[in-house]
Amino acid sequence: MLKQTWPKQIWTGVAVLVVAALVLLPLLPGAIDSYAFSFLFFVFIYAIMAQGWNLVAGFGGQISLGNHAFFGLGAYTTAILWSGNYLWGSLYEAYPRIYYFDPVTMVLGGLVAALAAIIIGMPLLSKLRGDYFALGTLGFGEIVKVMFINGGDFTGGAFGVVAPASTFDTLLPHYLVGLGLMVGVALAIRLLMRSRYGLALIAVRDDEMAASANGIDTLRVKVAAFAGSAFIAGIAGSLYTYYLFHVGPDSVFDLDWMLLPLMMTVVGGTGTLLGPILGAFVMYAVFDLARIVVPDYHPVISGLTIILAMLFLPKGLMRSFGGRVRA
Amino acid sequence: MTFNIPPPDILLQLSLNGALGGAMYGVAAVGLSLIFGTMRLIFLAQGAMIILAAYFVRALFYGLGIDPFLSLLIVVPVGLGVGWLMYQGLFRRAAAAEDRNISLLIAVGLMFLIQNLMTVIWGGNTAAVVTSYTASGIEILGVRTSFTRSMGFLIALAGTGLVVLFLRKTLVGKAVRAASEDMEAATLMGISPHRVNAIAFAIGIALAGAAGVAVATTFPFNPFAGFIFSLKALVALALGGIGNVAGALAGGILLGLIEAYVQYFISGGWTNAIAYGVFLAVLMFKPEGLFSRPYKKA
Numbered sequence: 001m002l003k004q005t006w007p008k009q010i011w012t013g014v015a016v017l018v019v020a021a022l023v024l025l026p027l028l029p030g031a032i033d034s035y036a037f038s039f040l041f042f043v044f045i046y047a048i049m050a051q052g053w054n055l056v057a058g059f060g061g062q063i064s065l066g067n068h069a070f071f072g073l074g075a076y077t078t079a080i081l082w083s084g085n086y087l088w089g090s091l092y093e094a095y096p097r098i099y100y101f102d103p104v105t106m107v108l109g110g111l112v113a114a115l116a117a118i119i120i121g122m123p124l125l126s127k128l129r130g131d132y133f134a135l136g137t138l139g140f141g142e143i144v145k146v147m148f149i150n151g152g153d154f155t156g157g158a159f160g161v162v163a164p165a166s167t168f169d170t171l172l173p174h175y176l177v178g179l180g181l182m183v184g185v186a187l188a189i190r191l192l193m194r195s196r197y198g199l200a201l202i203a204v205r206d207d208e209m210a211a212s213a214n215g216i217d218t219l220r221v222k223v224a225a226f227a228g229s230a231f232i233a234g235i236a237g238s239l240y241t242y243y244l245f246h247v248g249p250d251s252v253f254d255l256d257w258m259l260l261p262l263m264m265t266v267v268g269g270t271g272t273l274l275g276p277i278l279g280a281f282v283m284y285a286v287f288d289l290a291r292i293v294v295p296d297y298h299p300v301i302s303g304l305t306i307i308l309a310m311l312f313l314p315k316g317l318m319r320s321f322g323g324r325v326r327a
Numbered sequence: 328m329t330f331n332i333p334p335p336d337i338l339l340q341l342s343l344n345g346a347l348g349g350a351m352y353g354v355a356a357v358g359l360s361l362i363f364g365t366m367r368l369i370f371l372a373q374g375a376m377i378i379l380a381a382y383f384v385r386a387l388f389y390g391l392g393i394d395p396f397l398s399l400l401i402v403v404p405v406g407l408g409v410g411w412l413m414y415q416g417l418f419r420r421a422a423a424a425e426d427r428n429i430s431l432l433i434a435v436g437l438m439f440l441i442q443n444l445m446t447v448i449w450g451g452n453t454a455a456v457v458t459s460y461t462a463s464g465i466e467i468l469g470v471r472t473s474f475t476r477s478m479g480f481l482i483a484l485a486g487t488g489l490v491v492l493f494l495r496k497t498l499v500g501k502a503v504r505a506a507s508e509d510m511e512a513a514t515l516m517g518i519s520p521h522r523v524n525a526i527a528f529a530i531g532i533a534l535a536g537a538a539g540v541a542v543a544t545t546f547p548f549n550p551f552a553g554f555i556f557s558l559k560a561l562v563a564l565a566l567g568g569i570g571n572v573a574g575a576l577a578g579g580i581l582l583g584l585i586e587a588y589v590q591y592f593i594s595g596g597w598t599n600a601i602a603y604g605v606f607l608a609v610l611m612f613k614p615e616g617l618f619s620r621p622y623k624k625a
Contacts, residue, residue, distance in 0.1 A: 057428075063431075127610075131369065132610055134369065135610060136610050139604075139606045140603075143599075143603045143604060146599050146600035266428050297447060300447060302436075303436045303437065303441075305436075306432055306435060307436040310432050314424055315426075
């Protein structure tokens with residue numbers, strides 16, 4: 001229908017304008033030290049996580065409840081490499097300091113998470129469907145957390161790993177890297193979803209049997225989406241480590257890293273490209289506002305917001321106002 | 328790590344305490360099983376409801392002097408009512424939607440809401456219910472265990488027994504079972520899905536109330552202790568076989584045993600990982616649960 005093409009172009013235009021404004025924001029005097037700056041940094045992290053969850057659940061139709069584990073794996077990988085304690089002699093000398101915002105480390109963080117996703121995803125996705133897969137990933141997340149608590153010196157046990165904090169003096173690099181990753185991930189997923197692979201993924205989501213009958217290797221498609229989702233989550237975890245300088249099992253394996261992005265995606269619009277980003281902006285704003293206005297009650301307000309959003313906006317913002325029915 | 332086989336009385340002690348404690352997961356799992364069976368909803372707020380019930384029991388005890396076990400007579404009917412209202416107010420619309428994330432997220436929102444309301448009302452510190460018999464023990468098969476743990480076990484048995492009787496012997500129970508097996512077919516046979524869902528919810532929350540009594544009398548608790556209960560109940564559910572009510576109780580007891588053994592033979596730090604490992608293994612290799620016979624193909 002003609003009517004449906006319009007809102008899509010409008011959304012794209014708005015997205016480009018917003019990104020341009022965000023890129024130019026640091027040039028504004030005082031912006032870097034303002035509260036909005038750190039607010040936006042967190043929105044970026046959540047938007048990246050949400051986009052990752054949307055890939056496997058929204059486009060792929062496999063509800064993962066274990067994305068916090070991948071976030072934590074990426075965060076730990078970064079902290080362990082960055083702190084340098086465990087890199088053995090020659091390799092460490094050849095590559096002396098794993099630098100601040102080192103892209104190699106960030107990619108490694110994503111790869112470790114993706115590898116874990118492939119290892120756990122192959123058996124889970126071949127055997128389990130629907131709710132059982134969701135339950136399985138939830139169990140996986142808890143197992144990974146316990147493993148890191150019991151990891152001894154390598155993972156720092158219950159305390160975790162501290163990274164060298166000497167390089168930190170401004171939030172600007174975090175902001176820019178976060179923004180770049182958010183936009184980059186969105187563009188990559190847009191590209192992916194328009195490729196043969198993306199079509200196969202949608203086909204598997206909508207009717208696995210039919211997809212399989214048409215020659216699609218459904219297991220491979222599903223595992224790849226799960227691994228891609230984990231890769232994105234791992235990168236987000238890496239970004240968070242560069243912000244916090246400390247990873248611990250209770251902070252990076254916190255269930256919130258799975259639940260909040262999930263919620264943001266659903267509020268924004270599952271299976272849409274801009275939905276996760278929009279959801280991250282709106283929901284994080286609601287939470288943060290509640291934290292400032294009613295500090296004692298803010299988690300109560302958060303819970304209430306989720307319930308109200310789901311009762312009255314079950315289709316998500318993008319599909320309620322964006323006009324597109326299905327991705 | 329040396330692996331000595333402990334003397335039989337210690338083994339017996341471990342088994343008994345593990346089984347008695349595990350019954351609590353079991354009773355939570357029975358509630359989850361009903362809700363999951365009819366609505367296909369992973370009701371993550373179940374643990375939070377259990378802790379809420381525990382606080383309620385505590386308030387009844389310290390405020391009105393009502394004995395915790397006697398308060399079952401209040402908590403269970405209140406739970407039935409709350410469960411019914413909860414379904415009608417929160418889940419009725421979402422249950423009809425195709426996207427099941429919505430129900431899941433409402434449950435998550437509810438969990439946040441309850442946890443934090445409890446923190447606002449009662450504070451975040453650990454609370455406990457201490458009665459004159461809290462410290463007393465009893466002897467079963469020559470092994471000592473605490474009185475409250477045994478009572479918790481009895482509550483779990485009675486609760487599960489009543490639910491099984493209800494499902495087997497009443498027409499409404501039959502409808503719930505039919506809906507669990509195939510909601511679409513059940514609807515075609517004239518069963519109203521909303522009614523069945525509401526009943527499952529009412530019983531599920533009433534069981535959370537019963538579990539709350541057991542928790543309040545046995546363990547210290549805090550507003551955030553519920554989530555781990557939800558997870559353990561899920562594990563028990565998977566062990567017992569989703570949709571198998573008596574199996575859920577058995578799954579809980581088995582989980583309690585596994586935890587007790589792991590704690591003794593390996594270390595307390597690994598109990599959760601091993602419990603979830605067993606959970607994953609069961610999901611993968613015997614997704615119908617350890618105790619269920621495929622009753623569809625009878």
